[in-house]
Amino acid sequence: MLYLSFIVILPLSMIVVNTLSMSWGEFFETITHPRAVASYKLSFGSALAAGLINVIFGTIIAWVLIRYDFPGKKIIDGLVDLPFALPTAVAGIALTTLYAPSGWIGKFFDFKISYTPLGIVIALTFIGLPFVVRTVQPVLQNLGREVEEASASLGANRFQTFVKVILPELYPAMITGFSLAFSRSLGEYGSVVFIAGNMPMKTEITPLIIMTKLEQYDYVGATAIAVVMLVGSFIILLFINLIQWRMNRKFNY
Amino acid sequence: MTKPLDVDRKMPIVKKAVSNPYPLKESAIVKWSLITISLLYISLFLILPLISIFVTALEKGWETYVASIVHPDALAAIKLTITVALIVVPLNAVFGIAAAWLITKFTFRGKNLLVTLIDLPFAVSPVIAGLIFILLFGAQGLFGDWLFEHDIKIVFALPGIILATLFVTFPFVARELIPLMQTQGITEEEASISLGASGWKTFFYVTLPNIKWGLLYGLILCNARAIGEFGAVSVVSGHIRGETNTMPLHIEILYNEYQFTAAFAVASIMSILAILTIIIKHIASWKAKEF
Numbered sequence A: 001m002l003y004l005s006f007i008v009i010l011p012l013s014m015i016v017v018n019t020l021s022m023s024w025g026e027f028f029e030t031i032t033h034p035r036a037v038a039s040y041k042l043s044f045g046s047a048l049a050a051g052l053i054n055v056i057f058g059t060i061i062a063w064v065l066i067r068y069d070f071p072g073k074k075i076i077d078g079l080v081d082l083p084f085a086l087p088t089a090v091a092g093i094a095l096t097t098l099y100a101p102s103g104w105i106g107k108f109f110d111f112k113i114s115y116t117p118l119g120i121v122i123a124l125t126f127i128g129l130p131f132v133v134r135t136v137q138p139v140l141q142n143l144g145r146e147v148e149e150a151s152a153s154l155g156a157n158r159f160q161t162f163v164k165v166i167l168p169e170l171y172p173a174m175i176t177g178f179s180l181a182f183s184r185s186l187g188e189y190g191s192v193v194f195i196a197g198n199m200p201m202k203t204e205i206t207p208l209i210i211m212t213k214l215e216q217y218d219y220v221g222a223t224a225i226a227v228v229m230l231v232g233s234f235i236i237l238l239f240i241n242l243i244q245w246r247m248n249r250k251f252n253y
Numbered sequence B: 001m002t003k004p005l006d007v008d009r010k011m012p013i014v015k016k017a018v019s020n021p022y023p024l025k026e027s028a029i030v031k032w033s034l035i036t037i038s039l040l041y042i043s044l045f046l047i048l049p050l051i052s053i054f055v056t057a058l059e060k061g062w063e064t065y066v067a068s069i070v071h072p073d074a075l076a077a078i079k080l081t082i083t084v085a086l087i088v089v090p091l092n093a094v095f096g097i098a099a100a101w102l103i104t105k106f107t108f109r110g111k112n113l114l115v116t117l118i119d120l121p122f123a124v125s126p127v128i129a130g131l132i133f134i135l136l137f138g139a140q141g142l143f144g145d146w147l148f149e150h151d152i153k154i155v156f157a158l159p160g161i162i163l164a165t166l167f168v169t170f171p172f173v174a175r176e177l178i179p180l181m182q183t184q185g186i187t188e189e190e191a192s193i194s195l196g197a198s199g200w201k202t203f204f205y206v207t208l209p210n211i212k213w214g215l216l217y218g219l220i221l222c223n224a225r226a227i228g229e230f231g232a233v234s235v236v237s238g239h240i241r242g243e244t245n246t247m248p249l250h251i252e253i254l255y256n257e258y259q260f261t262a263a264f265a266v267a268s269i270m271s272i273l274a275i276l277t278i279i280i281k282h283i284a285s286w287k288a289k290e291f
Helices: A002-020 A024-031 A034-067 A073-079 A088-099 A117-142 A145-153 A158-187 A190-196 A206-215 A219-250 B007-019 B028-057 B061-070 B072-105 B111-123 B126-137 B144-149 B158-169 B171-184 B187-194 B199-228 B231-237 B247-256 B260-290
Strands: none
Touching (some): A002 B158, A024 A219, A034 A117, A034 A206, A034 A219, A034 B028, A073 B028, A088 A190, A088 B247, A117 A190, A145 A158, A158 A219, A158 B126, A190 A206, A190 B247, A206 A219, A206 B231, B072 B171, B072 B199, B126 B158, B126 B231, B158 B199, B247 B260
16 A cells, blocks of 8 residues: 555646645646646547547447457467557657558658658557457357347348447447557657657647656646546546446446 | 137148248348458458558568667667566556456455456547656656656656556557456355365466466467557657667657668567467457366
8 A cells, every 4th residue: 555655646646736836827838738628628539530430440340259250360469469568669669660651651651741740640549449449348258149149040131130239338448448559649659759740830749748748847737737637538538438337327337 | 819729720831931941041142242342341441551561561561660779779679679568567466356256256445446447548538648647757747846856757758658657558468358257256265265265376376277277368369469558658768869769669760760661660560469369369368268
């Protein structure tokens, strides 16, 4: 318990202490600065987009890995964990180079991917993928075939069975996966700084604003922005939990 | 529907079912297009980046590759990263086991709060994790004056890097062990104690063998994050070359100086470590399932 308070509680409480040392006016001015506001939109927006992409493709990948057999399946299953194991900075430079205008993938597109918000979404998609796959996979594995058999024997075609029987069982896991990926993406720094280009107002994420303020020794300003991020992600996670709670009630688990 | 089905009405349905089996599987087209989508997605986002790291690292030949790695700054970074991992992983392992033990084998007030607190570092941005240690131990921080008087450096030095890494990797071991120990229950421990074994003996001969693969799994994830942490460490390290630069920070500096080959060379070592991590992780989870 002492260890926990020293490593986690005491440091985190410093955020509150430091914010209290600011006057309201000062605090408000720092957090509503146009550059900061632009970064909130970018950070929350791109984390949301990446989360949604991952929910769709993550569920497909989980489905393919559980239900089908194909050569190289074990390797693919292992590779899904890569974003957990690969340092974010390494992922950052690799993705930037790949999606840069002269890169292997970037050169096939007429528009820029690296150094734009699209690049940020790609980096966050990379980071978040395993969260969705690894939460949906066990649920799909444990899903009994009986319900599908029942659905089919009652005359539903495969698509109807999937949408009306299988998918509702997966929703809670998909939402959990989304919220894990989302909260990780929101704070992600390492992989994004390289691909973002970091132009103020355009591709500057909120963690980077905190970083810049720290480099200018503006500790109070950095803390104020950190508060906004913490409160923002807390509200969103609460909202997601609320949806999940309501869904659980609806399906009577 | 309320009318009971008679034989005549039932027959055609059975016939239909025999000629057209229940659709329990997707058609081959759906199956293979889903597999293709998955493979394409994984290639674009996971496989190609991995390959590109090695290709770029070796672009200018083996000599440049080796030279980038044996460069004094790179070696110092590798040494620092190993030091940090060697300190952080055992500390969090001990704590993780203790916390999981406490949570699963005992009941006490505030248990849910403890579980939430353990998970907290996952919800906090790494940059904020670094920030809080600056606020605590930095020059203007809570303990700043005291540390200055006693000439102790925490921020922009090794202790700061270790603290920030500890914070970020805090939940890994405990999170892996709690569900595992929860399903195992406490009956085996009770049996051991009732047969006269001491608490420590019970732990080493009963609990530890039961959780070893789960523990390895947690340790390996904790280690991967500890060596790869970038955001939090970047805030507290101060970026002193050859002194407080870990491997990820060294990669960043090289990259920003347009020394791409060198940056990717160091990155390739970290990628090999990542691949090893995945392999060990899968062996561990496979072994854990055998129990």
